Amino acid sequence: MSIVALADADPSCGRKAYRLGVALRAGLPVPDGFVVTGPAVEPQRIAEQLDRLGGGAVAVRSSGLAEDTSTVSFAGQLETILGARSLDEILVAVRRCAASPGTERARSYRARLDPGGDGPAAAPVLVQTLVAADHAGVLFTRDPRTGADVVLINASWGLGESVVSGAVTPDEVVVAPPGDVVRLTVGTKQTRLDLRGHGLVRSPVAEADRARSCVPPDGVARLVALGRRAEGLFGTAQDVEWAVADGRVWLVQARPVTTRGGPAPATDPAVAVPLVTGVPSSPGRARGPARLVRSVEDFRRVRPGDVLVCRTTDPAWTPLFGLAAAVVTETGGILSHAAIVAREFGIPAVVGVDRAMTALTDGDPVTVDGTHGTISGGHHR
Known part of the structure; x- marks a missing residue:
């Protein structure tokens, strides 16, 4: 087993960790962490790294060697475990994440997008301080359906898992250059996932909070700036996962947008009134x-x-x-x-x-x- 500080992550640490390491070295606000590579897991060495992070809950995520490319994201196909705290919980999470390339969903995804390709038996594992987000979500620096030069933001209350998993219908903000909000759609955001005590808790969102956008106007500008910085750093349109805690914006993932689409065709008049x-x-x-x-x-x-x-x-x-x-x-x-x-x-x-x-x-x-x-x-x- 090898352990690499996130700030020193290289391509052998998997694309997710490597790209976050690049972002961290460039000064972007990335939560600190470390990467576990190799089949063996050494509890003492992991415990030392957890002490370096200061204790508290962590996010444990697979960092596959084949994911987060310009054509294949593996979005949601490899394992992520949020909120692990004790050493025993984290060791179990590391082993699960390392083995996740062999799951049925990962094999099915790989078979569809890389027929005949042989996936790795195991993945490096990224362990990071978990941001206890007030609100969080995803932004794309290009519209993946049309390729339009806009920033799309999806946001919801609590941890971003609610957005990426599709558990809620999030707020959607569309921002055109140089920074004009051209559309704001407030989503229903019926539930939220939060780090509380010794675990994660999903709870209803208050009616007043469902009815308002969880990202204030100045927050939109900061998210757009974060996305553009990531795009400039990596040289292509970015799919960015972000979180906001105590007023600070964090970047928790950055990968290429895998689809660009084209101009939308006109509505077919032969199609009946929608159900x-x-x-x-x-x-x-x-x-x-x-x-x-x-x-x-x-x-x-x-x-x-x-x-x-x-x-x-x-x-x-x-x-x-x-x-x-x-x-x-x-x-x-x-x-x-x-x-x-x-x-x-x-x-x-x-x-x-x-x-x-x-x-x-x-x-x-x-x-x-x-x-x-x-x-x-x-x-x-």
């Missing part, structure tokens, strides 16, 4: 029977060409994306892991579709327009 609408997240149009999936027990019902309809998706559901003609979720935003993977797989997706599970009927034919965010009945042409 439901949501956030257009992966462009294109697809038709198929709606398949309502509530849990893993429903996986066996999904057939090639079905339209996957669910409340939200879990990384373990990635194999279904290889079967689905399109994806519809009740919660989530354009920058969630599910939306990223749908774009990489080239299937239409509409997220944040309120009451999709009740408005759509299992087995009924639907047309999903991921460019315009509509779901209509029947097989329209």
Whole structure:
């Protein structure tokens, strides 16, 4: 086993850790941490590094050698464990993260985007101080659907896991050069995930906080500046995960935007009035029977060409994306892991579709327009 301080991370530490190390060396606000490489885990050496970080909760994340490239993100496909505190918890988390390239979801993702490629048996593991965020989320420095030169921000209360997992429909802010907010859509943000005491707690968001944007105007400007700094450092459009705690903005991940899209086509007048609408997240149009999936027990019902309809998706559901003609979720935003993977797989997706599970009927034919965010009945042409 080898342990490398995050500030010294090199390519052998995996792309996530290496890129954060580059950002840290360039002066960007990155939480401190270290990287564990190699198959063996030595508790004493890890304990020494945890002491160096000052104790407290950490984020333990896989840092795969093949992830975070310009075409393959592995968004949500490798393991992340938040809030581990004790040495025993952290050792278990390190082992789980190291082994995550061998999970079914990672193999399924790799088979779709890198057919015939052999994935590594294990991944380096990044351990960082966990930012106890007041609000957090994701920003892209280009629109991944159209390639437009805008900064897209998705934000919600608490830890950013709520945004990347699609557990909530976040606020969406669109910022055009030189820094003008051209659209602000306040998401429902019904729940939040926070670090409390000795663990993570998901709780309801107060009605007043659901109804307002969690990022103030000056916060938008700071996030745009962070994204542009990352873009300038790495030389290409960036997918940035960020967190704000006690008024300070932190960068917790930076990787290339893997899809750029193109100009949106006009709406097809032959398509019927939508049954439901949501956030257009992966462009294109697809038709198929709606398949309502509530849990893993429903996986066996999904057939090639079905339209996957669910409340939200879990990384373990990635194999279904290889079967689905399109994806519809009740919660989530354009920058969630599910939306990223749908774009990489080239299937239409509409997220944040309120009451999709009740408005759509299992087995009924639907047309999903991921460019315009509509779901209509029947097989329209």
